[in-house]
Amino acid sequence: MTAVALVASSFLPRTGGVEEHVLHVARRLHAAGHRVAVWAVDQEDEGTPSVLDGGIPVRYLPAPLPARNVSSLLSFARSSPRAWRAWRTAFRADRPDVLHVHCYGPQGPWTHALARRTGTPLVVTGHGETFGDAHDVFGTSALLRSALRRSLADARAVTACSSYVLADLEARFGLASGSGTVVPNGIDLDEPGGPRPAWLPQRYVLAIGRAVRTKGFDLLLEAFARADLPDDVRLVIGGDGPEVEALRAQAEHAGIADRTVLPGRLSRPEVVTAVSGALALVAPSRVEGFGIVVLEGWRAGVPVVVTSRGGPPEFVDDGRTGLLVDPEDVEALARAVERVVGDRELARDLGAAGRAEAAAYSWERVAEDYAALYP
Incomplete structure (x- = not known):
C-alpha cells in the first residue's frame, strides 16, 4: 500500500x-x-x-x-x-x-x-x-x-x-x-442531516456556496425577482464570503428582501437538511470546474438547475438529470426556476433521475x- x-x-x-x-x-x-x-x-x-x-x-x-x-x-x-x-x-x-x-x-x-x-x-x-x-x-x-x-x-x-x-x-x-x-x-450517499434550522422557510429555492462573484448568486437574485412564483416561495442562499452584504442590499433594492434568506455559512448537517427540503437547488455559477453542489441535490432527489458554463454539462444530462442554463441569461434562469417549482411532475422526474445518477459518484x-x- x-x-x-x-x-x-x-x-x-x-x-x-x-x-x-x-x-x-x-x-x-x-x-x-x-x-x-x-x-x-x-x-x-x-x-x-x-x-x-x-x-x-x-x-x-x-x-x-x-x-x-x-x-x-x-x-x-x-x-x-x-x-x-x-x-x-x-x-x-x-x-x-x-x-x-x-x-x-x-x-x-x-x-x-x-x-x-x-x-x-x-x-x-x-x-x-x-x-x-x-x-x-x-x-x-x-x-x-x-x-x-x-x-x-x-x-x-x-x-x-x-x-x-x-x-x-x-x-x-x-x-x-x-x-x-x-x-x-x-458524494457521501449516507451523510446524515441535522434538526431543521429555525431560519429555514417551509417552501424555498436553495443555493449553497461561498458568496463570491464567480458563484453567480447575484444573477440568481435577479432571476428570482423576475420569476413568476407563488408568494410563499422563498430564496435561500447559504454561505459566507465577501459578497454577502452586497447580496443583502441587492435583495432590498429588488423588493424581495422579505423573501430572501441569507443565513451565512452552513454546517454539514444543515446543508444536508436544507437540500433535502428544497423545491429546487440552483447552481448559477459564472464558471464552475465541476459543481459538487449538484451531487448534493442528486443525493436528496431534488431537481437541480445548473450553470452551463464549465464542467457541469459533462455530467448533467439536460432535461433528464437537471436543467442546464446560462446564468448570464437571467431571463432564461428565471424561466428554469419557474419550471421546476411550478411543474411538480418535471421536478419529480428530474429528482428521481438525479438520485439514481448519484450512486456513480x-x-x-x-x-x-x-x-x-x-x-
Whole structure:
C-alpha cells in the first residue's frame, strides 16, 4: 500500500468543495489500507484539527511566496528557512511515497520543491482554481503561473475534476494534450442531516456556496425577482464570503428582501437538511470546474438547475438529470426556476433521475481512481 500526503490549499475548519474533497479522499484511502496524511497551508482559524478519525495526521505548514517588491523579498528571505524546516519535518514524520497537491496555490511550489529535493513522485489535481479563484490569483501572480507550469511538467500524473479544467491547464499552463486524467468529485450517499434550522422557510429555492462573484448568486437574485412564483416561495442562499452584504442590499433594492434568506455559512448537517427540503437547488455559477453542489441535490432527489458554463454539462444530462442554463441569461434562469417549482411532475422526474445518477459518484470510486495513479 502507498503512503500519501494530500497537500491542500485549504482544509478544516474551513468549508468548501476542496476541503470536502480532501477530507473524504483521505478517509477512503485510509480505509483501503493506505497510509495517509493531510498537509495544508497554515491558517489562523481556530479549531484546526491535528488528527482525523482513524489517526490520520493533519499538519498546517507555512507557504510564503515572494512578491516583486523589496519588502516582500526581504520578508520571504527571513521566513523561508523556517518554512523549509517545517516541510522537511512533516516529510520525515509521514514518509510519503507520493505528494499529491490539491487545488494549486501557495502550497504548490513548496510541494514541488520538496518532491524534487527528496525524489518523491508528484501528483497534481486541479479543482478549477486557475479560473475560479475569487481573487484571480493566477491572473495576478506570474510566480504562481510559472510554478504551476513547472509542476505540471514534472508531475507523475495530473488529474482534474472535469475535462473543462484539464482543457484550461492545457491551453494556459502547458499541460501536454491528452496527458491528464479526469477524476470527478464524489458524494457521501449516507451523510446524515441535522434538526431543521429555525431560519429555514417551509417552501424555498436553495443555493449553497461561498458568496463570491464567480458563484453567480447575484444573477440568481435577479432571476428570482423576475420569476413568476407563488408568494410563499422563498430564496435561500447559504454561505459566507465577501459578497454577502452586497447580496443583502441587492435583495432590498429588488423588493424581495422579505423573501430572501441569507443565513451565512452552513454546517454539514444543515446543508444536508436544507437540500433535502428544497423545491429546487440552483447552481448559477459564472464558471464552475465541476459543481459538487449538484451531487448534493442528486443525493436528496431534488431537481437541480445548473450553470452551463464549465464542467457541469459533462455530467448533467439536460432535461433528464437537471436543467442546464446560462446564468448570464437571467431571463432564461428565471424561466428554469419557474419550471421546476411550478411543474411538480418535471421536478419529480428530474429528482428521481438525479438520485439514481448519484450512486456513480461515491468517494470510494474517487479514492480508487487516485490510488491507481500512485506508485
